[in-house]
Amino acid sequence: MEIDRETLLEMYRRMVRIREFELAAMDLFKRGQVKGAIHTYIGQEASGVGVCLALRTDDLIAGTHRSHGHNIAKGADTKKMMAEILGKETGYCKGRGGSMHIAAFETGSLGALAVVGSGIPLAVGAALAFKMRGEDRVTVPFTGEAGSNTGNWHEGLNMAAVWDLPVVFVLENNHYGVSTNIEDVIKVKDLSQRAVAYGIPGVRVDGFDVVAVYQAARQAVDRARRGEGPTLLVTESYRFEGHYAGEPEVYRSRAEVEEYRKKDPIPRFRDALMGEGRVEPIELDSIDNEIRQEIADAVEFARQSPEPDPSTAMDYIYA
Amino acid sequence: MEIDRETLLEMYRRMVRIREFELAAMDLFKRGQVKGAIHTYIGQEASGVGVCLALRTDDLIAGTHRSHGHNIAKGADTKKMMAEILGKETGYCKGRGGSMHIAAFETGSLGALAVVGSGIPLAVGAALAFKMRGEDRVTVPFTGEAGSNTGNWHEGLNMAAVWDLPVVFVLENNHYGVSTNIEDVIKVKDLSQRAVAYGIPGVRVDGFDVVAVYQAARQAVDRARRGEGPTLLVTESYRFEGHYAGEPEVYRSRAEVEEYRKKDPIPRFRDALMGEGRVEPIELDSIDNEIRQEIADAVEFARQSPEPDPSTAMDYIYA
Amino acid sequence: MATKSRDATSLGATTPVMSVDLIRQVPDGVPAKELTYQEAIREALREEMQRDENVFLMGEDIGKHGGAFGVTRTLFDQFGPERVRNTPISENTIVGAATGAAIVGMRPVIEIMFVDFSGLAMDQICTQAAKLRFMTGGQCKVPWVLRMPQGGGAGKSTAAQHSQSLEAWYAHTPGLKVVLPSTPYDAKGLMKAAIRDDNPVIFLEQKFLYSFRGLVPEGEYVLPLSQCDVKRQGMDVTVVTSGYMVWHAMLAAQILQKQDIDVEVIDVRTIAPLDEETIGKSARKTGRVVLVTEACRDYGPANEWGMVVMEHAFEYLKAPVTRLTGRHSPIPFANSIENGVWPDTQAVVQACKDVMAW
Amino acid sequence: MATKSRDATSLGATTPVMSVDLIRQVPDGVPAKELTYQEAIREALREEMQRDENVFLMGEDIGKHGGAFGVTRTLFDQFGPERVRNTPISENTIVGAATGAAIVGMRPVIEIMFVDFSGLAMDQICTQAAKLRFMTGGQCKVPWVLRMPQGGGAGKSTAAQHSQSLEAWYAHTPGLKVVLPSTPYDAKGLMKAAIRDDNPVIFLEQKFLYSFRGLVPEGEYVLPLSQCDVKRQGMDVTVVTSGYMVWHAMLAAQILQKQDIDVEVIDVRTIAPLDEETIGKSARKTGRVVLVTEACRDYGPANEWGMVVMEHAFEYLKAPVTRLTGRHSPIPFANSIENGVWPDTQAVVQACKDVMAW
Ligand SMILES: Cc1ncc(C[n+]2csc(CCOP(=O)(O)OP(=O)(O)O)c2C)c(N)n1
């Protein structure tokens, strides 16, 4: 599949945007300016970006506790993202959600649910609505590998399968659920095999390779759009940081982390782009600079924004 | 695997005992003497009997809403069974449970749970206890094919698989969950394939053939006893009666039912036994007569037994 | 002296003869027809499905089979398998799928066969659907209705896992609305309101009431959510109740009338959000209150009503507010001990006499 | 006049300085050490695991990682992966597996990382474990303990799905016991009792309290379940509360003492089955009662306590029983509106003054 230059640059731009956003968020967290927990997507950028660039704006993702990256990959505005993380009225969820529930509906989201696996049924139901109404829209619930052990996951894949719904189940294998290594909670080595139980295709792809993810996602998304039913897409990558910012990581060695850091999807893609000679270093540098400025502005915007007015505390409970 | 004569006759005896018990229960129900619903096992006798004869008394089964047959197959006393169905103090559950919760702990049970799939985690946990204590006991949760769509099923098989627990998951495919045909809720044709998702063996067997079920169960049980982990055992049979006694069956044709009735496991096994010439018709006739008498006695016993005394209404809530 | 809240344990349950005339809701002159509670719900579903193509039904065996209690019977033939959709046995995902469909503009009406199974779906009901609008700062709304048959009826129920009344779990969850109709008239009017409401609505149907008959207007009507309904006006004692217990209260009121005790019966037909005013007003008028629920006692739904009385009518109380509730026990199978699990007419009569005598 | 039950909305939350001396439980002379609430729970787990080999721990990331809040830290190194067992993310099955293990003689202590996730396990908790002994006519018992961190603390919580207080769901379920300790002393003594109890026990741990310090005896001790604890004796007004709110009540009592208002503080450290006598006795003594809970208001746990007062002390009441509860809302992330979600010391002080002035 030939990928045009704009798309390639957009892949790079969004990966860098996620990375810079996460670094800024961690920095704010370390300085005690973020309440609660933040779960960063650093190391997994290629997965979210590859998948979301294969989607249209009117396709919908369902997020998790780790969805800064998913939203940005789908096109979310980093100002409203950062404002949400600081609990400001200008955030996507008007400060009600925070990091774990951050969701940009304007760029195609069903919400970010922090109960592992709980976003899957929503994606199945929205896809059902699309199918019933004859709309060619697709939904994509993101789940971590450990999430594939939840009842939701099983029920959701089965339901989507029997009804041939336009869902691409993206299972992001970063090898750990908090402190628990995948080998301790899942016996099957190749997670895409779990698709067999539902009679749907299962595909496994290198989650550090944004182009490979994009191509696999395109096939699954196109298939879903054509009404041929759901696909399980497993992206294999790694979580470079702790489960949440500041998490001690007693369960893995520095060496292991360093090994994986060598696979960092961003420099790898940068080299690939330049290697093919299709992109000049300077273009990428300018993207880097743009993004750094954008994120700095986002932080400033978030800082300046007001918190919700106490008089609005009871808003949005009932429609 | 050579099966001795006693075992073969016991297979026959227990299948007939289940059949006669169910017929008597349905008769009582039709005459308005049973409250609530009864879900009969008629047509599936070979499944429960084949499995339970491969178990020891100290192995434990977990039952469902349809467990008259499972209990009898495991060796339960039909007097206490019938008394429970009539809500008598002399019943296994002292009349507190009734048909849907009938469970004979004395012959190896973890209870009968009427919420589909809910017995599976219990079997997993008991098996974990056995493994931790170094006991070579096995647990067997029974589930209908439709139950394999529940979150419990997925979570339970996964947990048993990763811990190599001594569980044999028996999935009884009678083609319907209430009114819903398996094809409308499960896409994969061979249910044993669902084992792939957990990296455990999946075996499929003719659930009308008690010997075939017994042999498959023996292998799975022995494997579990040896500490080699769980197996998914799918028995293919059919529910001859309505989902519950008196259920209208608008979802299937008489013709379909008649086709399957031709596979009735009891006459089939009877013929097989006599065909091989190992058993004389008269022996089987006398078993039939014994059982008829036993069930008549059970009904009488149940009828004569007292209901729980109102003064005991608050018993057994807390230990 | 301490007034004991009584559960029905001690009082053998009497299966009452409930006449249609016990509760009249259609004003004279308005053309009306007699429907059962079950038919009334079905009619509401049918009318709303005809009115709005975004309304569809989803649940286990609701198609040809018509659901465990036949409520959706004939709808499958009329609307087909797409809009009357049989599902796998996946309660949590049925609810979650309804949430996803609702977010993108549908109005799913889903069924969980027995409220007892809803423990499997509590995450999607209470932790997701109820909170999503709030968590997202109003970016979405979740207009679904979750139908759940609940409750028992002496001699009719089927033990511990098919007989409970669980409105308290849902009423304690901000973001949900909880409805429990007692009559065909209320069932139809409230179901239509629930379907048109933009929030997740828990619609509880009392199983024993399905066969109860009552008059329903020929023409279309919709009832307001979040209002208690005064089923009977009275001056002496207020009975606050809901669901099947409303009938026991009405029958008790009839009996007590002959003994010159004038009972006001308040039907909390929307459990949450609660209409506190109607309860408070009545309590201030009578000064005597009996709370009657089918749900088991401890931490049960009657307590909220009792505290509302405390807050709105304390200085008017002539006697302590009395709780008359389901026995605080799992529900047994055997008749001999299932008897008395739920309050009955006699129990209500006695409780009212006691507060009058206090 | 109607006394409004107040949620904390209007009152900006103050983060109090809670001194250890606020609650003294170890009699003078008894050798004691200072532990945090978290350490006290860990010590109870350690002692019971040493005492009884059938006790084992199961939950997500409770091993090396020590659980979301570090409660089980070091136990993994001491007892190993078999008895401190990491599980897949399968809440319903973790609970169900504990039930199966308990039936065959083990005493599992399981953890659900946040009570907010227990909606996924309600079937196994409330529909299976709580009813199994009854359903089987006493053929089995289910001795497990389910540990669930819950609740919030101004500025500390993390929005709608990680901050709730859900004791009401479980306390409404016959067959379960529900414990919610407020101090290190209670946490250790009640955990040991819960592990030795033969029933399924829901053990709720208030997250904000984990770091609270308090004196605990050097020697072994076990506290009785199903007893309220009078944390402070007083003559003028009774505050019935539990968990973190106990500390606010104690601090409020200290403040009110200076204003000659003598507050009795009752800690409902076992939520269910409820010790009604202690509450009733105190209410009869003071005639004034304030109920304080972190849980949201409607159909919340405070109501049961209020109705107990109604039933045991009606004629002694000098003022209406007042509810002071969590805001009836999903819990927001932003500080500006999370403030005031929960009652605080000032709110308790004000509520007590109001009932005194009534
Ligand atoms: C049902 C549920 N159980 C436990 C948790 C606590 N928790 C938050 S994230 C997480 C691990 C999830 O692992 P995975 O699905 O692989 O996603 P990742 O964090 O690796 O992206 C856990 C256990 C939760 N949020 N929901």
Ligand SMILES: Cc1ncc(C[n+]2csc(CCOP(=O)(O)OP(=O)(O)O)c2C)c(N)n1
């Ligand atoms: C969780 C749950 N949902 C729905 C029901 C209602 N119900 C009882 S039996 C049944 C069908 C079960 O089908 P299957 O698992 O194939 O078992 P079978 O009845 O065929 O033996 C259903 C839906 C239930 N008991 N539990």
Ligand SMILES: [Mg+2]
């Ligand atoms: Mg992971």
Ligand SMILES: [Mg+2]
């Ligand atoms: Mg079946």
